[in-house]
Amino acid sequence: MSEQPTTASGPMPPARAPVRASLFVTCLGDHFYADAAASAVRLLRKLGVEVDFPEAQTCCGQPAFNAGRDAEARRMAAHTLEVFRESEYVVLPSGSCACMLRRFYAHLFHDDDLSGQAADLAGRTFELGEFLVRVLGVTKLGRGLEGRRIAYHHGCHALRELGIREEPLELLASAGAEVVPWEAAEECCGFGGLFSVSFPQVSAGMADRKLDTLAAAGEVDFLTSADCGCLLQLSSRMRKRRQDLAVRHLADVLWEAAGADS
Amino acid sequence: MQIHSREYPKRAREGGDVRASVTGATLSFDARRRAAFAGVAAEEWRVWAEGVKTHLLTHLDRYLEEAEARLEANGARVHWAGSQEDVHRILSAIIERRGARRAVKGKSMLSEELEVNELLEKRGVDVLETDLGEYILQLLEQPPSHIVGPAIHLSLDEIRRLYHETHGTELDATPDELAGVSRLILREAFLAADVGITGGNFLVAETGTVALIENEGNIRLTTSAPPVHVALVGIEKLLPRWSDLAVFLQLTARAATGQPVGNYVSMIHGPRTADDPDGPEEVHVVLVDNGRTDVLADPEAWEALRCVRCGACLNACPVYRQTGGHAYGAVYSGPIGSVLNPGLAGLHAAMPLPFASSLCGACEEACPVRIPIPELLLSWRRRAVEAGMDSRAKAGLLRAWTAVATRPGLYRAAGAMLHTLPEPVRRVPLPVVGGWREVRADPEPSPTSFRELWREGIE
Numbered sequence: 001m002s003e004q005p006t007t008a009s010g011p012m013p014p015a016r017a018p019v020r021a022s023l024f025v026t027c028l029g030d031h032f033y034a035d036a037a038a039s040a041v042r043l044l045r046k047l048g049v050e051v052d053f054p055e056a057q058t059c060c061g062q063p064a065f066n067a068g069r070d071a072e073a074r075r076m077a078a079h080t081l082e083v084f085r086e087s088e089y090v091v092l093p094s095g096s097c098a099c100m101l102r103r104f105y106a107h108l109f110h111d112d113d114l115s116g117q118a119a120d121l122a123g124r125t126f127e128l129g130e131f132l133v134r135v136l137g138v139t140k141l142g143r144g145l146e147g148r149r150i151a152y153h154h155g156c157h158a159l160r161e162l163g164i165r166e167e168p169l170e171l172l173a174s175a176g177a178e179v180v181p182w183e184a185a186e187e188c189c190g191f192g193g194l195f196s197v198s199f200p201q202v203s204a205g206m207a208d209r210k211l212d213t214l215a216a217a218g219e220v221d222f223l224t225s226a227d228c229g230c231l232l233q234l235s236s237r238m239r240k241r242r243q244d245l246a247v248r249h250l251a252d253v254l255w256e257a258a259g260a261d262s
Numbered sequence: 263m264q265i266h267s268r269e270y271p272k273r274a275r276e277g278g279d280v281r282a283s284v285t286g287a288t289l290s291f292d293a294r295r296r297a298a299f300a301g302v303a304a305e306e307w308r309v310w311a312e313g314v315k316t317h318l319l320t321h322l323d324r325y326l327e328e329a330e331a332r333l334e335a336n337g338a339r340v341h342w343a344g345s346q347e348d349v350h351r352i353l354s355a356i357i358e359r360r361g362a363r364r365a366v367k368g369k370s371m372l373s374e375e376l377e378v379n380e381l382l383e384k385r386g387v388d389v390l391e392t393d394l395g396e397y398i399l400q401l402l403e404q405p406p407s408h409i410v411g412p413a414i415h416l417s418l419d420e421i422r423r424l425y426h427e428t429h430g431t432e433l434d435a436t437p438d439e440l441a442g443v444s445r446l447i448l449r450e451a452f453l454a455a456d457v458g459i460t461g462g463n464f465l466v467a468e469t470g471t472v473a474l475i476e477n478e479g480n481i482r483l484t485t486s487a488p489p490v491h492v493a494l495v496g497i498e499k500l501l502p503r504w505s506d507l508a509v510f511l512q513l514t515a516r517a518a519t520g521q522p523v524g525n526y527v528s529m530i531h532g533p534r535t536a537d538d539p540d541g542p543e544e545v546h547v548v549l550v551d552n553g554r555t556d557v558l559a560d561p562e563a564w565e566a567l568r569c570v571r572c573g574a575c576l577n578a579c580p581v582y583r584q585t586g587g588h589a590y591g592a593v594y595s596g597p598i599g600s601v602l603n604p605g606l607a608g609l610h611a612a613m614p615l616p617f618a619s620s621l622c623g624a625c626e627e628a629c630p631v632r633i634p635i636p637e638l639l640l641s642w643r644r645r646a647v648e649a650g651m652d653s654r655a656k657a658g659l660l661r662a663w664t665a666v667a668t669r670p671g672l673y674r675a676a677g678a679m680l681h682t683l684p685e686p687v688r689r690v691p692l693p694v695v696g697g698w699r700e701v702r703a704d705p706e707p708s709p710t711s712f713r714e715l716w717r718e719g720i721e
């Protein structure tokens with residue numbers, strides 16, 4: 001049975017004017033986590049959010065920014081600023097790309113005409129789980145994760161740049177899941193964009209430390225995270241190592257938490 | 263300073279054999295640091311320390327003069343060294359005048375940077391490293407691999423084997439037995455040495471005090487037993503006031519080893535005097551620039567000079583953990599090395615170190631003086647790109663990606679191909695660089711893209 005989501009002040013009231021949010025699916029989300037992104041849409045709608053998807057959206061520009069190629073990053077960022085110019089909120093199923101919009105666009109445009117527009121977008125941008133907790137005030141989605149044992153991987157940008165630590169864990173726990181503590185839960189998975197292909201052995205070694213300590217944490221039903229890049233890195237390394245563990249995007253899991261299968 | 267960073271990718275590829283030792287040691291350092299800061303108002307300490315160092319660096323000329331005047335008033339001799347050659351000249355003059363044949367050394371990264379041992383050997387001076395880790399490395403003819411724990415890349419068994427071969431100890435000797443053997447050798451060396459050479463963790467301008475933190479007591483002996491003590495101090499190591507030192511000693515020990523304070527703290531004001539007859543006859547303080555003023559003048563690099571060399575960023579770094587310090591090919595390894603080496607030795611020499619990071623931010627979080635290491639790494643990356651030092655293939659790839667990602671129609675068409683082309687064809691553009699597939703399975707695209715799902719309508 002599907003439950004009414006709750007906030008700190010009781011069952012979530014129907015919003016007076018509906019919150020409107022644009023989904024920025026991100027390039028990896030679009031092509032590798034499409035179903036999870038669809039779950040994000042369903043979840044947001046269930047919470048009364050009016051979701052749109054500006055189809056001109058592409059990539060946030062982070063791959064170029066991290067490579068020190070600001071000229072290219074600026075072009076992709078400027079495109080993104082334009083695409084989401086009218087959005088009330090921009091919600092991303094990716095902590096790292098959310099961080100790009102929120103923290104790094106300011107750097108890209110600091111001495112540019114677009115700096116105001118960048119600051120404006122930064123103030124409206126949120127990672128999905130963060131948006132649920134900090135903007136919508138959701139404290140509980142439902143009981144859809146009753147009895148599940150879940151390992152959560154903290155993406156570095158979400159954790160250290162945006163300070164998102166407890167939000168996803170609380171959403172999972174409030175839905176009845178046991179979030180299994182794990183030695184390297186807050187360590188980098190080794191993805192780092194092009195770092196993963198420039199220094200493959202180092203990158204894989206970093207993933208292995210995550211995966212080895214995860215294996216030592218006992219049985220879990222699946223591993224989840226809010227970051228498509230990290231999920232891709234960990235799941236691809238796992239398949240190479242023939243480690244058998246389901247890897248799911250947080251959006252998918254939160255949709256289940258809200259009672260998706262009821 | 264010699265630097266061999268070019269081979270980083272190759273060493274990183276092959277460097278797996280030290281992974282277990284380095285990972286174990288850094289994780290335990292890191293856990294001790296966290297525990298030590300859990301008990302204090304860590305954020306306030308860090309913000310304060312950042313402020314003190316920033317003030318120092320922005321008023322460095324004034325404090326250097328104050329330090330010089332105080333040291334001389336204390337009876338120490340002050341030398342100014344712009345470069346490594348200057349340092350070598352200053353040391354050679356002291357050695358010659360004293361007719362020195364034997365030197366003992368305390369652990370000092372600056373002395374590694376300045377290639378002091380090479381100089382001493384060239385001048386026929388017998389030099390012995392007295393820090394246990396450095397002593398082991400001297401036997402092995404290896405450079406240190408970590409700022410604080412120079413030999414953490416070695417396992418206990420490797421050290422047992424070394425001592426078995428060099429000192430005839432048993433192959434199953436305990437760490438205490440090994441330390442005991444070393445102690446006998448070191449003790450004789452301290453008593454016979456003509457000169458003791460150390461670095462300096464801090465130099466207090468207000469009082470002219472060189473402060474040294476350690477755990478083994480060897481620095482205490484190096485600075486007090488021989489008739490001459492030479493302290494090599496980087497100009498960024500100054501602190502304005504005596505009262506600053508009280509906090510920096512605790513901050514550094516907590517960050518480095520998780521101790522509230524080092525087992526030994528030596529504070530050197532100057533040589534022996536009539537009222538204070540202990541200590542060396544001569545104390546020399548060499549103030550070393552060696553590229554530091556260039557870094558200071560660089561608006562996107564200077565913050566690295568706040569560094570107190572605690573090693574916390576190395577211990578927190580998941581990249582460092584994979585290879586240990588030798589892979590970096592430079593005296594300063596790990597996150598701080600990757601932002602300091604380009605400033606001190608030139609970006610060209612330090613390539614590709616600024617790229618050898620996933621930018622996870624663990625270093626910045628650990629740093630007791632809040633050096634924004636990821637930001638500094640990015641700045642060096644930008645300069646490498648501007649100077650055409652970075653890989654052409656990567657440049658081409660990102661240019662192509664940008665062309666696609668700024669044209670929505672093209673982006674959608676290219677994206678669609680990912681889901682419609684047959685598997686073998688799809689693989690070609692997919693793991694854009696072979697590096698992905700070398701260590702991982704191919705990523706699996708969703709059956710259709712999200713934007714197709716959206717067009718079909720999401721129920």
Ligand code: SF4
Binds near residue numbers: 568576625631633
């Ligand atoms: S950069 Fe910060 S953490 Fe790293 S050694 Fe220097 S002071 Fe310590």
